Amino acid sequence: MNACPDTLEMLEALVLIIKGFSGYEAVGIRILDKQGGIPYAASQGFSREFLEKENPLNIERDVCFCINVITGKIGTGQRFVTPGGTFFSGSTGKLLKDMPKVNRKKVRNVCHDSGYESIILVPIHFEERILGLIHLADRRENLVSPQLVESLETMAYGLGTAIRRQRLEARLLEAEDRYMGLFHLGSEVEEAIVVLQDIPEMQGKQILFSDAWPRLTGYSGDELKGISFFDLVHEEDRAASLSRHNRKISGESVPGLYEINIVRKNGIVLPLEITGAFASYKGKRANVVYIRDISRRRQSEASLREREMLFRGIYEGSPLGIELYDGDGKLIMANEACLEIFGASESSAIGFPLFDDPNLPEEARQKLRLGQVVRFESKFDFGEVKKTKLYATTKRGQIDIDVVIAPLAFDGNNRWGYLVQVKDITSQKKMQRKLKESEILYRTLFKATGSAISIIDERGYISLVNDEWCKSTGYMREEAENRIRAIDLVDIRDKEKALRYFNSRKIGIVNTPGNYECRLVAKDDRIFEALINVNMIPGTAKRIASYVDISPIRKIERELTASERHLRLLSHRLLKIQEEERTRIARDLHDLMAQELAAIKLTTDSLSRRLGQTDLKPKADELVALCDRLIRTTHKISVDLRPEMLDRLGLFKAVQWYAESFERQTGISCPVESKVPEINLINLGNDKAIAIFRIFQEAMTNVLRHARASEVQICFTAAKTGLSLRIKDDGIGMKPGKTDSREGIGLLGMR
Structure with missing residues (x-):
């Protein structure tokens, strides 16, 4: 109301009117505001110091005659109060002197202290409400008259009606503004x-x-x-x-x-x-x-319901244990997976105190109090749970758990609650321990094995090597790992083969060789031969490659091969010399010994005829018979040393002749068959024919000496690389590797 220009002008005009007809030194109008204050809305004659003291008064905390009039606390039956509630005094000094000392101390006496003796305080009424008062003050005594008071009360009543009407009009305008503002605000x-x-x-x-x-x-x-x-x-x-x-x-x-x-x-x-x-x-x-x-x-509610159903499905169906605690750390919810992990029922678990859990590390408690998310692994002992009666559980033993705790709606010192996720990692921990043991074992094997071992990644780079690898190649570990491609160690002569195997293994070709020989190049450009084994590491694109340096073995093999070649040449030379010597001896026996024996026989036979029937004739006949036996033996030795048939008719006829002779002498049947054109046997060559015939002779000798056979089948067939002679008897045979050491020379000669 005080902000309304029309009301202020009306009050200021009224003050002047009252001051003029009453003759009082000071006149003011005080209006009660919404906060309980009673400042002067208009005044004339009061000093600035007076107004500064009076304007701050408030009916809620202060006591004075003005406040008593406005609040209606002043009694109307007293001699200085009219039935209309107007307070007046012609001498404030006398009024205060007559007032009990106790009451005097409670009342502010600013008017009296300012020198005003005559005062009139007229309440401004509207119906039953008091809106303020009209204040008249003068330093002179006894200026109060009944007529003046009655006139002022009449004016105050009219003033109250006018103030009320203007207030209503202002409120109507304000309400209309608010109403339209509400309309506009709603639109916004x-x-x-x-x-x-x-x-x-x-x-x-x-x-x-x-x-x-x-x-x-x-x-x-x-x-x-x-x-x-x-x-x-x-x-x-x-x-x-x-x-x-x-x-x-x-x-x-x-x-x-x-x-x-x-x-x-x-x-x-x-x-x-x-x-x-x-x-x-x-x-x-x-x-x-x-x-x-x-x-x-x-839409949001529908989306929220969908999310709620989703989250509830996750909560109820999750294999992870999920717990929800309130702001005080008391458990209010736990899903089935969580109850199963801890062997608890919902009734026994609800209310469980999070911060009293002995498995909660102290560091985690501190972080939670600071609003930080914590994660830790712990060994949960059900025996300890039962011993301390932490909660009722059906489980025994110990489990390993992985726990994540997140404070919810943390803002300063306020927490809505805590969300806890629990996972039973007992099996995982056991597997980790086994993997660690396996890793230690395999790492030990990796380091201690006598083979050079390397791990090759999917790019073909060597990612890990052992000490033996470094020793054989001359590279230090830091020079090789993740710096050298495996193919770069392969000698250029074997690169194409190694790349082919590498790519075949990469795309999963099944028949790719796992073991192969390859020449490798060491750091000092030394080339060495290696037997390489490469296998895929299951579940990865990596390979594990191991190799053994076989250069010393290959050197020995080459030396053995060269020695064997030399021995073969020497053997061949010895056999050739032997055959030449046999041929010479056979020729000498045939040409010299046989002729000399024939001459001795003729001489002895002539001598026997000349002796007639003398005592010496039987001796001469005996010498003739001895010469015949010597001639036959000499012929047989000559034939054994060098069959004349072999030179004249070829290998097949010589074998056939020898078999027939063997059959006559031993009674063992010796059929001979050839599935090879005879021209091939004739064109075989002298050295090969002699070698085959000698093998045949040795085999027949072995049959005679060891087989106890009744038949020997002899067959020539064609082979992929030449000729095959098969000699098969029906005797008792012999076990492989059980040959008599005394008789093994024959087999050795055959080989």
């Missing part, structure tokens, strides 16, 4: 306000609405004014909505929000949240409807 936040009134031809006519309502409905303002609000309501909600409207219009209190659907101009159904209030608009009953578009909220 997409909330509509609609004022509905019933007229004879239409129920729920939309007589006033905010700008948001046309946007929500899709209708223009003119279209909305021509139709009922209930024409927009969906038919399923229309009856209930109309009923609420009628109750509102009748003045009945209809509490709470409710939701309806309207049909927009384009036919789309739009959900709305509505509340209404009874009001009067232009002197007629009205229903002020506050409307909010909740389509987005509905």
